[in-house]
Amino acid sequence: MSITIQAPKQLNKFTVELPASKSISNRLLILNALSYSPHPIKNLSDSDDTKAMLQVFNSNSNHFDIGAAGTTMRFLTAYLSKIVGEWTITGSTRMKQRPIAVLVDALNQLGGKIEYMEKEGYPPLRIFGSSLTGGELELPGDISSQYISALLMIGPAMENGLKLRLTGEITSRPYIHLTLKLMEMYGVKCHWKDNIITVPVANYKPVEAKVESDWSAASYWFEIIALSNPGAAVTLKGLDRYSWQGDSAVAELFKKLGVHSKFSAKGLTLTNTGESAGKFSHDFTKEPDLAQTFAVTCAFLNIPFNLTGLHTLKIKETDRIQALVNELGKFGFILNTNNKDNLVWKGDKKEADTDIEVATYKDHRMAMAFAPAALKHKSFKIADPTVVTKSYPAFWEDLKKIGFEITG
Numbered sequence: 001m002s003i004t005i006q007a008p009k010q011l012n013k014f015t016v017e018l019p020a021s022k023s024i025s026n027r028l029l030i031l032n033a034l035s036y037s038p039h040p041i042k043n044l045s046d047s048d049d050t051k052a053m054l055q056v057f058n059s060n061s062n063h064f065d066i067g068a069a070g071t072t073m074r075f076l077t078a079y080l081s082k083i084v085g086e087w088t089i090t091g092s093t094r095m096k097q098r099p100i101a102v103l104v105d106a107l108n109q110l111g112g113k114i115e116y117m118e119k120e121g122y123p124p125l126r127i128f129g130s131s132l133t134g135g136e137l138e139l140p141g142d143i144s145s146q147y148i149s150a151l152l153m154i155g156p157a158m159e160n161g162l163k164l165r166l167t168g169e170i171t172s173r174p175y176i177h178l179t180l181k182l183m184e185m186y187g188v189k190c191h192w193k194d195n196i197i198t199v200p201v202a203n204y205k206p207v208e209a210k211v212e213s214d215w216s217a218a219s220y221w222f223e224i225i226a227l228s229n230p231g232a233a234v235t236l237k238g239l240d241r242y243s244w245q246g247d248s249a250v251a252e253l254f255k256k257l258g259v260h261s262k263f264s265a266k267g268l269t270l271t272n273t274g275e276s277a278g279k280f281s282h283d284f285t286k287e288p289d290l291a292q293t294f295a296v297t298c299a300f301l302n303i304p305f306n307l308t309g310l311h312t313l314k315i316k317e318t319d320r321i322q323a324l325v326n327e328l329g330k331f332g333f334i335l336n337t338n339n340k341d342n343l344v345w346k347g348d349k350k351e352a353d354t355d356i357e358v359a360t361y362k363d364h365r366m367a368m369a370f371a372p373a374a375l376k377h378k379s380f381k382i383a384d385p386t387v388v389t390k391s392y393p394a395f396w397e398d399l400k401k402i403g404f405e406i407t408g
C-alpha cells in the first residue's frame with residue numbers, strides 16, 4: 001500500500017499536539033516496574049514501541065514478540081535477566097538482524113544466563129532470569145547506547161551494584177544521560193566521570209511521572225517550516241524547554257536552515273525566517289535520529305551538506321545511509337557516502353524520476369522525513385505509510401489538519 005502526498009500552497013499559523021516521547025515512556029515503564037510503583041504514568045506514548053513494552057508488563061506469558069522496537073528489546077533483555085523465570089523474546093525480521101551481543105555478553109558476565117535461539121549475536125533470545133551479581137565490566141560504548149541504558153536501569157538491583165567502563169567513542173550519549181536523570185528521579189543517583197559510570201546498590205522510590213512531548217517528532221515540524229514559505233509558523237505543544245532529550249538540539253541546528261523557535265506559555269513556536277546557510281555540516285553522534293530530517297531538508301533547500309557520525313545508522317530500523325542515498329536519488333540528488341559513517345551532498349544533481357514512490361524500508365523516520373518534501377516537489381507517493389506508528393501514530397492526521405492532501 002502507498003499514499004500520494006500533496007502539500008498546501010500556503011502554510012499559515014497552526015498548532016500541533018506532538019506525540020509523547022517513546023524513549024522516556026519506555027524508560028519510565030521499566031523504572032515503574034523496578035520501583036513497584038502504584039502510580040500510572042501520565043501521557044504515556046501511544047507508539048508501537050511503547051505498546052510492545054506495555055504488552056509485556058500486562059501479559060501472563062513468558063514469550064514475547066516486541067516487533068521492531070529497539071529500546072523494548074534491549075531494556076527487556078536486561079530487565080528479564082533479573083526476574084526469576086525462563087523467558088523468550090523475539091522481534092521482527094529486522095530486529096533479528098540488529099546486534100545484541102554486547103548486551104548479552106555483559107549480562108552473562110554479570111551473573112545472568114542468556115542463550116541465542118537462532119543466530120549467534122542476534123535475537124531471538126532465551127533468558128534464564130535470576131539475581132545478578134553485578135560488579136565491574138568493560139564494554140564498547142560505540143555501538144548502541146541502549147545496551148548501556150538497559151544495564152544501568154537494572155544496576156541498583158545487582159548484588160554488588162555496577163561499574164561500567166565504556167570503550168570507544170560513546171554514541172548517543174544524551175540517551176545515557178536521559179537514563180541517569182530518570183533513575184535519579186526515582187531516587188537512584190549514579191556517578192559518571194569520563195568513560196566510567198558507577199551505579200550504587202539501591203532501591204528505587206516510586207514517583208508520579210509524566211511523559212513530555214517527543215523532540216525527535218518535533219524535527220519533522222522544523223523541517224516543514226524550513227521548506228515552507230517565509231512567515232509560515234507552527235506552535236508545538238508539550239515540549240520541555242529544559243528537556244533531557246538530546247534531540248532538543250534540533251532547535252539550535254535548524255537556525256542554520258532558516259527556522260527560528262521561541263518558547264511561550266502556548267508552546268514552542270517555529271517561524272520561517274527565509275534566511276539559511278549556504279552549507280550544512282554536523283556530526284550526528286549525539287543525535288542519530290535527526291540525520292534523516294537534516295539530509296532531506298538540506299537537499300530540498302538546495303543546501304550542500306556533510307553529515308558525519310552516522311555509523312549507528314546502518315543498524316537501525318534499516319540501513320538509513322543507503323536508504324537516504326536511494327530515495328533522495330529518485331528526486332535527482334546525487335549523494336556520496338563512505339558506506340560507513342558519512343553522507344555528503346556536494347550539490348550534484350541529475351533529472352528526477354517521474355512518478356516517484358519513496359520506499360520506507362519499514363522505517364518510520366524515512367516516511368516522516370520525506371513527507372515534508374511535498375512542499376518542494378509537487379505530489380509523490382510514499383510506500384507503507386503505516387510505518388509511522390512506531391513513534392508517531394497521528395503523523396498523517398496531523399499533516400491533513402494543516403492542509404496536506406493524503407490519498408490512497
Ligand SMILES: O=C(O)C1=C[C@@H](OP(=O)(O)O)[C@@H](O)[C@H](O)C1
Pocket residue numbers: 022023024071143144145146149171172175288289312
Ligand atoms: O535509548 C533510546 O531511547 C534511544 C537511543 C538511540 O539508539 P542508539 O543508542 O542505538 O543509537 C536512538 O537512536 C533510539 O531511537 C532511541
Ligand SMILES: C=C(OP(=O)(O)O)C(=O)O
Pocket residue numbers: 068069070071072289316317365391
Ligand atoms: C532507532 C530508533 O529506534 P529503536 O532503535 O529503539 O528501534 C528510532 O526510533 O529511530
